[in-house]
Amino acid sequence: MKSVKAWRVGNVGDLQILPGSRHRPHLKRPMWIIVLVTMVVLFLVCAYMYPPHTRGACYVFSSRGCKFEWLPPSPVRELTDNEIASRVVIRDILNTPAVRSKNSKVAFLFLTPGPLPFEKLWDKFFHGHEGRFSVYVHASRDKPVHFSRYFINREIRSEQVVWGRISMVDAERRLLANALKDPDNQHFVLLSDSCVPLHDFDYVYNYLMYSNMSFIDCFEDPGPHGNGRYSEHMLPEVELKDFRKGAQWFTMKRQHALIVMADSLYYSKFRDYCKHGVDGKNCIADEHYLPTFFHMIDPGGIANRSVTHVDWSERKWHPKSYKRSDVSYDLLKNITSVYLSEHVTSDEQVNTFSRYF
Numbered sequence: 006m007k008s009v010k011a012w013r014v015g016n017v018g019d020l021q022i023l024p025g026s027r028h029r030p031h032l033k034r035p036m037w038i039i040v041l042v043t044m045v046v047l048f049l050v051c052a053y054m055y056p057p058h059t060r061g062a063c064y065v066f067s068s069r070g071c072k073f074e075w076l077p078p079s080p081v082r083e084l085t086d087n088e089i090a091s092r093v094v095i096r097d098i099l100n101t102p103a104v105r106s107k108n109s110k111v112a113f114l115f116l117t118p119g120p121l122p123f124e125k126l127w128d129k130f131f132h133g134h135e136g137r138f139s140v141y142v143h144a145s146r147d148k149p150v151h152f153s154r155y156f157i158n159r160e161i162r163s164e165q166v167v168w169g170r171i172s173m174v175d176a177e178r179r180l181l182a183n184a185l186k187d188p189d190n191q192h193f194v195l196l197s198d199s200c201v202p203l204h205d206f207d208y209v210y211n212y213l214m215y216s217n218m219s220f221i222d223c224f225e226d227p228g229p230h231g232n233g234r235y236s237e238h239m240l241p242e243v244e245l246k247d248f249r250k251g252a253q254w255f256t257m258k259r260q261h262a263l264i265v266m267a268d269s270l271y272y273s274k275f276r277d278y279c280k281h282g283v284d285g286k287n288c289i290a291d292e293h294y295l296p297t298f299f300h301m302i303d304p305g306g307i308a309n310r311s312v313t314h315v316d317w318s319e320r321k322w323h324p325k326s327y328k329r330s331d332v333s334y335d336l337l338k339n340i341t342s343v344y345l346s347e348h349v350t351s352d353e354q355v356n357t358f359s360r361y362f
């Protein structure tokens with residue numbers, strides 16, 4: 006809009022100059038001025054209605070090779086007061102440099118309905134690395150009996166979790182909040198009762214600590230179980246173009262865990278409008294809140310993929326679960342050597358792959 010307005014101001018100026026030039030012969034002059042003004046107006050109208058799309062067209066307007074922006078960029082939305090307040094807090098947290106010390110720990114957050122069937126495996130994983138990790142357990146249904154000393158007394162206060170409801174996000178936030186109380190915790194890993202470690206402790210610790218990134222799954226799903234779940238009630242803060250999807254299993258650096266704590270604005274939009282039954286849709290908050298939030302707030306700070314392997318290729322509500330007979334050395338080798346992350350969308354035509362190292 007800006008350039009069009011600027012031109013209009015120019016025209017008004019020309020008109021004001023006209024009365025001053027009366028002493029000149031005025032039979033021919035008004036004629037060519039009218040023609041000129043008409044042509045300029047026509048030119049502007051055409052340019053406005055048929056904006057230049059090709060380089061060739063662009064040269065008509067500017068010889069400086071299209072650097073001159075003829076059409077203004079799509080208007081930037083004016084942020085609401087709440088958004089401005091929320092974003093300054095978030096920006097400040099993101100700009101605070103990470104504290105790395107010898108005592109830096111990775112917090113392992115177990116979100117489970119009850120007992121942890123792979124506790125013995127995790128015990129082996131943690132053994133010998135005391136002081137470099139901490140464990141938190143959110144058992145939402147039954148209080149588990151623990152075998153491993155690393156898990157005993159590590160339960161936090163929990164509440165009921167219903168799959169697909171905001172209570173899932175609340176449990177994730179509860180785990181993060183409890184783990185943030187320990188200032189040595191620098192990276193936070195969300196795990197379920199069905200997760201097993203695929204690499205040894207040192208590999209995982211170094212990978213997470215030195216990548217300066219959060220591994221949050223984030224992609225655009227144009228299909229019914231992606232963009233189809235978006236509700237316009239989330240406007241103005243959450244626009245469809247920013248709506249993202251991703252499996253819930255994240256790892257997060259400390260600044261990112263803090264901004265999740267600091268956010269109530271975007272969280273409340275998802276709590277109220279990304280749920281079963283809004284506009285006849287079935288929005289799953291834990292699959293959309295964090296991917297959308299980070300896509301809007303710090304897109305460059307996340308890897309857009311999770312480091313937790315999940316097989317969605319069956320295109321069902323839940324990922325493939327491996328049975329005893331599925332688990333072989335080959336399968337584990339395959340999973341640990343995958344350097345391709347696949348995003349299976351609910352639009353049959355669109356699957357995206359990205360290669361990483």
Ligand SMILES: *[C@@H]1O[C@H](CO)[C@@H](O)[C@H](O)[C@H]1NC(C)=O
Nearest residue numbers: 102103105214215216217218
């Ligand atoms: C991570 O941050 C540290 C310190 O800020 C820096 O030395 C290192 O190069 C960064 N690593 C990557 C992969 O950006």
Ligand SMILES: *[C@@H]1O[C@H](CO)[C@@H](O)[C@H](O)[C@H]1NC(C)=O
Nearest residue numbers: 223300304305306307308309
């Ligand atoms: C993740 O996606 C965003 C765009 O949504 C992009 O800016 C960012 O660079 C991506 N991150 C990586 C690690 O590729």
Ligand SMILES: *[C@@H]1O[C@H](CO)[C@@H](O)[C@H](O)[C@H]1NC(C)=O
Nearest residue numbers: 331333334335336337338339
């Ligand atoms: C491992 O990957 C290879 C090559 O992609 C495939 O042929 C094989 O079936 C996979 N094995 C298992 C157990 O998944």
